[in-house]
Amino acid sequence: MKIHALQTGxxxxxxxQRQGVSAGxxxxxxxxxxxxxxxxxxxxxxxxxxxxGLVVVDAGETARVAEPDYFPRWHPxxxxxxxMDVKPDDExxxxxxxxxxxxxxxxx
Numbered sequence: 859m860k861i862h863a864l865q866t867g868x869x870x871x872x873x874x875q876r877q878g879v880s881a882g883x884x885x886x887x888x889x890x891x892x893x894x895x896x897x898x899x900x901x902x903x904x905x906x907x908x909x910x911g912l913v914v915v916d917a918g919e920t921a922r923v924a925e926p927d928y929f930p931r932w933h934p935x936x937x938x939x940x941x942m943d944v945k946p947d948d949e950x951x952x953x954x955x956x957x958x959x960x961x962x963x964x965x966x
Contacts, residue, residue: 860907864953866918867944868898875939889939898943903950905957911965914950921946 874892879885903918921944922928929936946952951961 867901867948870941
């Protein structure tokens, strides 16, 4: 069995979110009001090569995050607390193909 971590793009988030400052609504407020960003961090997907077939655990992110209406407009987190960089070639399908794995072979 092999486990692969595939990078499906990058994201910058607020420092307070990364550090988990406060709890509950206080944590959300601290994240929304934070002006400091992390450096770009990897967005990972996980593929397990198992004797019974390929297993995908968390498919990472899609390039559709760049579309204006992909995330709900009413939710402040998506507008104010993350900056994503995901290109179509970063998605899990193309990433798997580069590793010699076929998305059609994913069993679970």
